[in-house]
Amino acid sequence: MEQDTHDHYDHEGSKLGMWLFIFTELLFFGGLFIVYGVSRYKNGIAFSMSAEELDVTIGTVNTIILLISSATIAMSISSIQMKKAKLTIALLSVTLILGIIFLINKYFEWGAKIDHGLYPGSDVLQQFGNGETLFFGLYYFMTGLHALHIIIGMIFIAVMIVKVRNGKIHADRFVQLENAGLYWHLVDIIWIFLFPLFYLIA
């Protein structure tokens, strides 16, 4: 009995818990999207003008990178079910590398904006109106918060790689990997909405 309670495993319960957490994340970002919506409604022209400063190409590339990484982590769950641990680790590593590439792109993107003096509280932004300040404030906050989620997701995936290698995650016990996947897909879905709202509205 003691062994049983120590080794308690509830696939459905774990997954449900992860989904509940994902709902709080959705509502969290949902609130920010509402702030964005109202700000844009009140400062339509300033938002369109500011969005032209953003690089659509880098945004598109990053979108595709995240989509591919979502597919690879989804495939890693299939491969652990097929008892292919090595393939699982390879797919998770690809996901991790794509996450790093996403962040490197983000670094250069933010760097270029900051070089142009476009950052919260900068002299350049203060010469513009409230609309521009709001746009770039939301841009840095929302993409920054998203990048933070990418970093958390990458740590989550790195732990999964170690656990698959140690045999802690296998074909009969992979809910943690599934939850890591759910988290990564959530990050993907948030980006799917951030991309058109910030990059494509010029």
Added chain:
Amino acid sequence: MENSEEHKIVSFKTYLIILVSLICFTLLSVFVTKIDLGNISIIVALSIAAIKSLLVFSVFMHLYYDKKMYSIMVAGVILLMTLVLIITFLDYGF
């Protein structure tokens, strides 16, 4: 369906088809917003984003294969967010 321990293994092919369609939708949304359609292009871009998120939710996040309960809960959360959005905009003369 009876045995909850059995988990459906989704084929790599399914994921790759979904991935290709997601990338096509992304390029489509970039292309559509390049043509100046005014406010319509925003609606189109957001509709495409909605379709993309539906694909991620249903296939990548397994809602299509999982118990109905999960889909109902996700739909509930999205409904809640939509209601809050609408109610907020009521204050801004919409």
